[in-house]
Amino acid sequence: MKMKRRDLLKGMAGGLALAVLDAPGKSEARTIQALPPEALGILYDSTLCVGCNACMAACKEANHMPVESGSAEQIWDNPIDLSAKTLNIIKKYENGTAATKDVETDGYAFIKRQCLHCVDPSCVTACPVSALTKDKENGIVSYDKDVCIGCRYCQIACPYHIPKFEWDVAYPEIVKCQLCSHLIEQGGISACCSVCPTGASLFGRVEDLIEEARRRLQMTPGKTYAFPVSSMDSGKTHNFTAPKYIRHIYGQEELGGTQVMYLSAVPFENFGLDAFPKESFVSMSSGIQYAIYKGMVYPLVVLAALMFMVKKNKHGETPDANPPAPRQDQALLTQRGEDNE
Amino acid sequence: MSDAKPLGGRILTPTFLVCLLVIGVAGYYTYKRFLLGIGAVANLNDGFPWGLWISYDVVVGSAFACGGYVMALMVYVFNGGRFHPLVRPALLASMFGYSLAGVSVLVDIGRYFNVYNLYLPWQINLHSVMLEVALCITTYVFVMWLEFAPAFVEKWKLKKFGAVLDKVVFVLIALGVLLPTMHQSSLGTMMLMAGYKLSPLWHTSTLPLLFLFTALFMGFAMVIFEGTLSGRVYRLEDETHLLAKIGKIIAYLIGVYLILRLQNIFVRGAMPEAFSGSFLGYMFLLENALLLGGMFILAYPGYRHSPRLLFIAAVLVLCGGALFRFNTYIIGYNPGTGWKYFPSIGEQMITYGLIALEIAGYMLFVKFFPVFSAGHKSAAPIPVKE
Ligand code: SF4
Ligand code: SF4
Numbered sequence: 001m002k003m004k005r006r007d008l009l010k011g012m013a014g015g016l017a018l019a020v021l022d023a024p025g026k027s028e029a030r031t032i033q034a035l036p037p038e039a040l041g042i043l044y045d046s047t048l049c050v051g052c053n054a055c056m057a058a059c060k061e062a063n064h065m066p067v068e069s070g071s072a073e074q075i076w077d078n079p080i081d082l083s084a085k086t087l088n089i090i091k092k093y094e095n096g097t098a099a100t101k102d103v104e105t106d107g108y109a110f111i112k113r114q115c116l117h118c119v120d121p122s123c124v125t126a127c128p129v130s131a132l133t134k135d136k137e138n139g140i141v142s143y144d145k146d147v148c149i150g151c152r153y154c155q156i157a158c159p160y161h162i163p164k165f166e167w168d169v170a171y172p173e174i175v176k177c178q179l180c181s182h183l184i185e186q187g188g189i190s191a192c193c194s195v196c197p198t199g200a201s202l203f204g205r206v207e208d209l210i211e212e213a214r215r216r217l218q219m220t221p222g223k224t225y226a227f228p229v230s231s232m233d234s235g236k237t238h239n240f241t242a243p244k245y246i247r248h249i250y251g252q253e254e255l256g257g258t259q260v261m262y263l264s265a266v267p268f269e270n271f272g273l274d275a276f277p278k279e280s281f282v283s284m285s286s287g288i289q290y291a292i293y294k295g296m297v298y299p300l301v302v303l304a305a306l307m308f309m310v311k312k313n314k315h316g317e318t319p320d321a322n323p324p325a326p327r328q329d330q331a332l333l334t335q336r337g338e339d340n341e
Numbered sequence: 342m343s344d345a346k347p348l349g350g351r352i353l354t355p356t357f358l359v360c361l362l363v364i365g366v367a368g369y370y371t372y373k374r375f376l377l378g379i380g381a382v383a384n385l386n387d388g389f390p391w392g393l394w395i396s397y398d399v400v401v402g403s404a405f406a407c408g409g410y411v412m413a414l415m416v417y418v419f420n421g422g423r424f425h426p427l428v429r430p431a432l433l434a435s436m437f438g439y440s441l442a443g444v445s446v447l448v449d450i451g452r453y454f455n456v457y458n459l460y461l462p463w464q465i466n467l468h469s470v471m472l473e474v475a476l477c478i479t480t481y482v483f484v485m486w487l488e489f490a491p492a493f494v495e496k497w498k499l500k501k502f503g504a505v506l507d508k509v510v511f512v513l514i515a516l517g518v519l520l521p522t523m524h525q526s527s528l529g530t531m532m533l534m535a536g537y538k539l540s541p542l543w544h545t546s547t548l549p550l551l552f553l554f555t556a557l558f559m560g561f562a563m564v565i566f567e568g569t570l571s572g573r574v575y576r577l578e579d580e581t582h583l584l585a586k587i588g589k590i591i592a593y594l595i596g597v598y599l600i601l602r603l604q605n606i607f608v609r610g611a612m613p614e615a616f617s618g619s620f621l622g623y624m625f626l627l628e629n630a631l632l633l634g635g636m637f638i639l640a641y642p643g644y645r646h647s648p649r650l651l652f653i654a655a656v657l658v659l660c661g662g663a664l665f666r667f668n669t670y671i672i673g674y675n676p677g678t679g680w681k682y683f684p685s686i687g688e689q690m691i692t693y694g695l696i697a698l699e700i701a702g703y704m705l706f707v708k709f710f711p712v713f714s715a716g717h718k719s720a721a722p723i724p725v726k727e
């Protein structure tokens with residue numbers, strides 16, 4: 001009996017140690033998500049954006065979002081960040097004299113912030129009740145208020161600070177961009193891209209967008225090229241001189257990749273877009289969770305062992321009174337009743 | 342049958358009345374929260390979606406409520422029969438602690454009518470750590486009330502129910518050991534998802550193990566804390582010899598924990614951050630200094646057999662463990678976009694109200710139901726000296 005208990009404890013400790021040591025790399029917890037076949041997304045090119053905010057107005061209209069204003073009258077829509085009333089925002093980076101566009105020192109640049117529709121979204125993994133789901137075909141991450149319990153774990157989990165919560169509503173919802181999936185269903189594209197006059201916000205299949213982004217990174221700065229407007233297959237183009245891009249497509253690989261991607265001429269950290277590793281935090285934590293529980297097998301084994309030990313010890317210190325088979329002696333116990341010391 | 346007896350005595354003690362007052366104030370804020378939304382009473386915001394309610398009521402509070410868990414582990418798994426008198430009081434405190442953590446979650450979550458989705462097999466998300474924590478904690482609360490039920494059986498002489506309970510009680514106890522082991526470590530796993538938002542001083546894949554350790558030694562420390570206090574208040578027989586033994590276990594646990602903790606920080610190269618003189622660096626040092634202080638006292642037999650030093654050590658351990666958990670959930674969390682958070686008065690009042698409810702409920706139960714086994718010298722409670 002003594003031996004057995006010690007063995008079991010060793011086993012438990014070993015299991016825990018294992019869970020801690022082998023966690024990140026080699027867990028087969030869940031396959032790292034791949035880009036869905038018909039993945040849709042946006043390529044936002046900061047160098048093409050003129051900061052007209054047409055996309056913000058169109059977003060509000062398409063999603064019936066209220067005006068959000070710093071002034072008391074609430075006439076002008078001028079939100080300072082994403083919020084429960086703003087799904088999409090154009091923010092400005094400024095440095096020094098802010099004289100030249102798309103220059104890091106003494107310059108300025110625009111950035112569009114919205115849900116990036118991650119390939120392996122933290123928010124979806126975090127949500128206990130599957131209120132956030134990723135579409136298997138087009139990869140859009142959408143929200144179902146009818147199941148959400150409002151725990152806000154998605155807000156903790158999202159590495160891009162995207163989901164927002166209606167703090168001042170009695171029965172609040174989580175709010176974030178859903179890539180105008182209601183418009184896409186009807187054959188349209190997201191509102192922000194359809195109104196963007198310059199093609200800075202460009203809608204399309206993620207694969208095509210990546211190809212387009214690669215083409216732009218190949219361009220010779222100063223030369224003139226045609227840039228598609230609205231969507232990859234709209235047929236509309238504008239001619240611009242190519243800027244001096246940062247040679248990186250933000251979102252192509254960050255944390256497993258995103259379906260909304262960025263090009264820019266100033267480093268992405270200036271926009272609050274962190275330099276993330278390729279592996280998502282999701283795979284890290286669910287890997288550990290999986291290593292510990294191995295699909296609930298470990299807990300059941302431990303539970304059986306615990307029941308065995310509890311029964312022994314509740315019966316005082318007479319190990320010979322019980323046959324050591326853990327499961328079969330339940331009936332025996334019930335007949336003997338309990339003898340609390 | 343256990344040899345525990347109800348303490349009896351006056352209900353409306355001054356402490357009890359103070360608790361009622363605090364509960365009343367908290368009730369007002371809770372009403373306001375449900376009427377006008379969370380933002381109307383709390384300083385929570387999109388940068389800090391979790392605040393005092395989650396970090397204290399659930400994360401720290403449930404560790405404070407691990408007394409029942411660790412005593413069951415000691416008595417039934419490690420066969421420490423001599424600790425048996427401590428089991429039921431610890432279980433009672435845990436039962437209240439966890440139940441009220443559950444209540445606070447209902448105050449905290451926004452769409453409370455949807456909670457049933459946590460129990461719909463086709464709706465749940467098995468990859469979510471939050472799901473596991475939620476299911477484990479709700480089951481555990483249920484298990485604890487059943488585990489405590491023998492006290493009701495003895496009080497009201499529910500023979501039939503008692504017989505049924507006797508047959509399954511070993512399952513309950515086993516669950517009572519398994520479930521906290523699972524969700525206490527998962528409370529650590531939960532913050533792994535915070536990624537870069539959590540300072541490297543706390544963001545480590547060892548978090549689950551660290552959370553399990555803190556749950557264990559905080560649970561033991563709480564047994565000492567409660568044992569000492571109720572011994573004074575209700576003039577129970579001196580249990581210092583038993584509590585000192587628990588103190589020794591705590592010393593060992595903290596020893597192992599600190600090795601793990603510091604080695605992990607060292608290996609990941611976060612040590613310079615700890616000594617950088619930054620606020621977070623100091624919080625890290627403080628957290629571990631408190632634990633080290635507690636461990637130091639408890640490591641020496643001469644110290645831990647003094648009721649006073651034993652109590653002080655328990656308080657140090659509770660503070661250190663609590664700070665580690667606060668640091669992981671709030672203080673070391675930085676959403677990076679200029680967000681600030683400090684709990685508002687209303688938010689704090691709701692938390693104080695829950696603590697008051699816990700204390701009042703505990704006081705009521707020990708008087709009505711057979712909880713304490715130790716013979717008591719006087720039925721009338723006297724105020725604590727310290
Ligand atoms: S950006 Fe955030 S909210 Fe959007 S899919 Fe990714 S994790 Fe989810
Ligand atoms: S707040 Fe809602 S959507 Fe976000 S994780 Fe919780 S249940 Fe899911």
Ligand code: SF4
Pocket residue numbers: 048049050051052053054055056090112192195196197198199200201
């Ligand atoms: S509509 Fe296009 S150009 Fe105008 S702010 Fe939006 S992204 Fe920039």
